Amino acid sequence: MDLETSRNELVQEAREQLSVLENGVLAMEHSGVGGSAIHEVFRAVHTIKGSAGIFALDPLVRFAHEVESALEGIRSQARPVRKTDAELLFACKDYLTGMINELEQGKNEVTPDPVQGESLRKRLLAMTTPVPGPADVSQKWNLELNLQENSLQQGIDPLALLQYIQQYGAISNLQTLADSLPAAAKLDPERLYLKFKMQYASTLNRDTLLELFKLAEGCSVQFEPVEEACPVVKQVSSLPRKEQRYLRVEVEKLDRLIDLVGEMVIASATAKVEAKNQEQAVRLESLDMVQALVESIRGASLALRMVHIGEVFSRFPRVVHDLCKEIGKEVQLEISGAETELDKSIVEKLVDPLTHLLRNAIDHGIEAPAVRVAQGKPSVGIIHLRAWQEGGSVLIQVADDGAGLNSDKILEKARKKGLLAPEQVLNEKNMMRLIFAAGFSTAEQVTNLSGRGVGMDVVRQNIEQLHGQVDIVSESGKGCVFTLQLPLTLAIIDGLLFEAGDSLWVVPLDQVVECAELNDMDVYQNLVQMRGESFPILRLREMFQIGKHPQDKERIIVVHNGHQHLGIIVDRFVGEVQAVIKPLSRIFRNVKGISGTTILGSGQLAMVLDVAAVAQVHQSREVNLWKKQMERGVVHEIV
Secondary structure, eight states: OOHHHHHHHHHHHHHHHHHHHHHHHHHHHHHTTSSSHHHHHHHHHHHHHHHHHHTTOHHHHHHHHHHHHHHHHHHHHTOOOOHHHHHHHHHHHHHHHHHHHHHHTTOSSOOOOHHHHHHHHHHHHHHHOOOOOTTOOOEEEEEEEEEOTTTTTTTOOHHHHHHHHHTTSEEEEEEEEOTTOOOGGGOOTTSOOOEEEEEEEESSOHHHHHHHHHTSTTEEEEEEETTOSSOEEEOSSOSOOOOOOOOOOOHHHHHHHHHHHHHHHHHHHHHHHHHHHTTOHHHHHHHHHHHHHHHHHHHHHHHHTEEETHHHHTTHHHHHHHHHHHHTOOEEEEEEOTTOEEEHHHHTTSHHHHHHHHHHIIIIISOOHHHHHHTTSOSSEEEEEEEEEETTEEEEEEEEOSOOOOHHHHHHHHHHTTSSOTTOOOOHHHHHGGGGSTTOOOOSSOOSSSSSSOHHHHHHHHHHHTTOEEEEEEETTTEEEEEEEEESOSSEEEEEEEEETTEEEEEEGGGEEEEEEGGGSEEETTEEEETTEEEEEEEHHHHHTOSOOOSSOOEEEEEEETTEEEEEEESEEEEEEEEEOBOOOGGGTTOTTEEEEEEOTTSOEEEEEOHHHHHHHHHHHHHHHHHHHHHTTSOSOOO
């Protein structure tokens, strides 16, 4: 493994541990040091320090060591974690993050701000300086430390471990026991055969010492007080450490694998079409088996790209904490569904839109504590961040119990910006969507958090780029709910192939509700009556201006767009197909309603339909039609 790869792994591991550190501090702030959070935070800092030591990143090692000492001071004093403690630990986390950022930028050495570092060191020292008392009496122990033979392979340095326990006591009479050392011919330089025996003096009690050794995975310790005759034996971690179950793989290699699997899907479909055309029954049967295997490989490959959405959710408790501190509000963030899986390429692009939604919920939605109490609400506002899978989509919801959207203010601002005519009236859904317009804001003044009208516009753009959509439900005085609907993956889908005009199209199969002939339906203008339900319809060839009216009967594909149905009028059903989605060229990327293209087994090109975008385009065209009719005095309200 080259140096650059090792450094990248260090950066990735450090970021994971910094996330653990941040969440642990938040937990400590609410529950004190009695739970497991203090140990998780300690382990996170200790891991960062150990990894940095391998690369001789001395400034990072020294500062992490000082944070370790402060955490041990908090734990040994067994006192509650104050808000000032939490803020200091957050500042230390940010300081460590800055050094990790330097590594990620390719620097060989980290050069942290010395003034800021010295300030943090003084605050850490002041936070954990204990008050001397009669309890500060050293107890002497006879201590034997045993490490597993594979400790070196697991990255455990015996010398570093001894230095670590020296931080909390004094070592004397250190002996190295070589009883297990094999003959030179059988000696494996990568295995550890030594044990250590010593006398150890510390003011820490037995329970705290045991917790200390729990941080050193894969080691066991035997110790007895010097004045006692009978040994006290405690096996801290007697079971062998499990073999590593995870393998880090570069994203580029994984993307290459998905591309190759996609090409294999296309090649398999092509071979099957040729065998069918040549009426080769035996070959067709064999290709059916090959195609089944290809589908299994496709599913397994796509599963490699799926990650828990908690990877993103874990960042937001700190965001909420900092925003509440800045504007003086009290908010509790409740997270559920963090185990929901989503394509990594989608997860990475959710940070900005979700951050904007949370900032708006805190700044605009949640009222000040005094206002909430006057309204009969708890002083602490609640924001729910939820995720769940529904069919082939993942739904993410940001819901608050605040004031809700002010419809009068939205309409007033929209008219001032020329988005609406003075006499124009909108229904609730269309009015809510006004907040996604570029430059739209209802804030009275510009602050660090809001007022420039860019946040919600960013949310809309980012979600649309992921072929998703945003829905809003608001109730005055009770809160607002934003629901993001996103596809599970953007790589390979199961689809329904059909003709519209002179083009072939694919719609994601998990969005298809029903297919039928249109002539059997009760159609009135742009609505269809089906199984007791009325919903809008659109003709794809008219929307995209592709081909003439068909000579035979039209067909309808009923799709679900969120919780609503939409009928898409097409010319002919072809059948089910596996679609390997290829991105549109730069020229066509602004075409609404098409998420990409796919190559069929016959070699033909088919467009992949973006249902959410098609529904939005159709709705906007309907609104424009109503506007023209309203200007002529035909109607008075847009519905």
